[in-house]
Structure formats: structure tokens, C-alpha cells
Amino acid sequence: METSKLSPKLNLEYESIIENCNKLFYRREYKAARKAFMEAYRLLLENQPTNSRIHKGAELFNIASTYVRERKPKTAFKYFVRAYIEDLFTYGEKAESAPAAQVLLNIYKIKIEVFREIQSIVRAAEKEQQIIKNPQEIIDASPILMNLMKNKVVSGTIPKKRKVGQFKSKWEERVFVGGNYKDMLVILKQIKEIVERCGLDPIFAEDFEIPKKEIHHHSLMLLHECKGAIFEISSEAGQLLEIERLRDYGIEPLIIYQSSESGSEPKVTAMVTTLCARYNWKPQSYSNYAQLKKQCETYLNILTT
Numbered sequence: 001m002e003t004s005k006l007s008p009k010l011n012l013e014y015e016s017i018i019e020n021c022n023k024l025f026y027r028r029e030y031k032a033a034r035k036a037f038m039e040a041y042r043l044l045l046e047n048q049p050t051n052s053r054i055h056k057g058a059e060l061f062n063i064a065s066t067y068v069r070e071r072k073p074k075t076a077f078k079y080f081v082r083a084y085i086e087d088l089f090t091y092g093e094k095a096e097s098a099p100a101a102q103v104l105l106n107i108y109k110i111k112i113e114v115f116r117e118i119q120s121i122v123r124a125a126e127k128e129q130q131i132i133k134n135p136q137e138i139i140d141a142s143p144i145l146m147n148l149m150k151n152k153v154v155s156g157t158i159p160k161k162r163k164v165g166q167f168k169s170k171w172e173e174r175v176f177v178g179g180n181y182k183d184m185l186v187i188l189k190q191i192k193e194i195v196e197r198c199g200l201d202p203i204f205a206e207d208f209e210i211p212k213k214e215i216h217h218h219s220l221m222l223l224h225e226c227k228g229a230i231f232e233i234s235s236e237a238g239q240l241l242e243i244e245r246l247r248d249y250g251i252e253p254l255i256i257y258q259s260s261e262s263g264s265e266p267k268v269t270a271m272v273t274t275l276c277a278r279y280n281w282k283p284q285s286y287s288n289y290a291q292l293k294k295q296c297e298t299y300l301n302i303l304t305t
Helices: 008-026 030-046 057-069 073-097 099-106 112-127 136-140 143-151 185-197 212-224 239-243 270-278 289-303
Strands: 174-178 201-203 228-232 254-258 284-286
Touching: 008 030, 008 057, 030 057, 057 073, 057 099, 073 099, 073 112, 073 136, 073 143, 073 185, 099 185, 112 136, 112 143, 112 185, 136 143, 174 185, 174 212, 174 239, 185 201, 185 228, 185 289, 212 239, 228 239, 228 289, 239 270, 254 289, 284 289
Parallel strands: 174 201, 174 228, 228 254, 254 284
Antiparallel strands: none
8 A cells, every 4th residue: 555755844853753763772761762753653643644644664663662672572562563554554465574573473473363363454444445544443443453452471482493304293294385484474374374283294494493504405305304395486585496396306286376366377487387387286376365275275185185
């Protein structure tokens, strides 16, 4: 969704406030910095044009960050959620790789169902061409989100990384989940969750101890240890290197991509398209979670019979 900007006069006032915010934050005067960030947020909130909105995600994220520094993660959580809602309206699918989504996923360990709830309300508002100027409106529209904001408990625990080559599952129970971990992380975690619910072991490279310089090598090692593989190719990030080895490893994959229109062609390079055609792998499109779930479950059912 397109966003508006402040008038030149108000923008000067905004920049002055933000400059002060940053100085206070870096001096570790977090309470004062938060007050300044809130002032910047209110300036944006109260000066939005009648028929459009101004993006306020950065201000909300920074407010949350001040609470984190003061060891108040539960209060910070509420602002991270609002920041994510702002990002969804402004950036759409790309919001998944923005800082707010990453914090909610990796620090707060928010369940995928919560992301779907937020996404569905945002999409419904956009479909009805509603202009949501305050992210609190989205929270107020959902009993699930209202309850979460009141009762979210932050454990602070981080699951231990798995070790490459050490599996408790059998080979025939392992399914590799591949794709762009930066831009499509929420979708990939949805796929991982579907695999788990089918009683199988999703092999998700992010869950393993892998040195940064050896990501490609270890990813191929993990792929080789699996009977099946699901690749999300909407956004490319090196999946081709892994997809090229599927036939060598005797893996018949499920290859899927996100589409706003059912049946439309994936926006990928000719190399991926040619590779899929060579081995008669037909990428399947999905436009919502229900379609994604059905495609994965159908593939996994065939894989295990």
C-alpha cells in the first residue's frame, strides 16, 4: 500500500525529534529516548492525510527497543506487534523479512497461527479498501490478538540448535524444507509446522549448528539425509544449488511458489524453470494458507505410502 509523507514544515520538526531520539538512545537514556520516539510517533499518527496513511513502523520498533533495554520484554512485545502490522500495510509480503517480524519469530517464538490471524485481518482491510491509520485498530478487531497482548508470557528460552548428522528420526521420516530464509521465513515456518503435524521430521537448515562459511555444504549434507523435500521458490536465494542435486539424491520434491492468481507462472529464473521441466517437476502455485497446507499434505501423504 502506498504511503504519504509529512509536509516539508512538519518533516523538519520530525527530523529534529528523531535526531534527539537517537542521541538519547545511544547515551542509554532509554526512558527519555522512548518519550521522544513516542512524540515522533504521535506527530506521524496525527498528521496523516484523510485518504492515506504514513508509515510508523520504525518509531514503534524503536519504542519497543527501549523497553527491551530496560528488561521489559512483555511491554516491548506489544509495540513489536504494532510495528509488524505497520510493516504489513506498507511492505506486504516483504514485511516477513523486516526487523519486527524477525523479533516476533525468533525471540518471542510467536506461533504461525498468530501471524496468519494478523495477515488475514490486514488483507481483509485492504480488500475493502480501508485505510488503517492506527495499528491498534487491527488488534482491536481480533479477540485472539487482544488476548495475546494481555497475556503474552516471555520465557526468554532459546531452543538448542540441532547438530548436522545427528537425527532421532528415521531417513524415511525426514523432509527437507528449503527456500529463501530471509524473505519467506514465515511461509517456510508454516511448511515446517505442516510437516511436523503430519508426524514427520522437518529438516530446516536454520535449526542446525552451521558455520556461516559452510552453509551451502551443510545444507546439501542435510538434504542428502532426507527422503523428501519441499522447496518454496517465490524468492530465490540459492535454492537452485540444492534443487540441482535432488535427482542425484533420488528425491522427488514438491516445488511451490506464492501467487496472487491461481495458475500464474512463478517469477524465477529460466534456470529453475528449465531444471523443473527437464525432470518433469511441476511447480504448484498457492495464494493462501489453505492451498499451501493442502499441497504439502498431499505430497507428504504420497511420500509416506
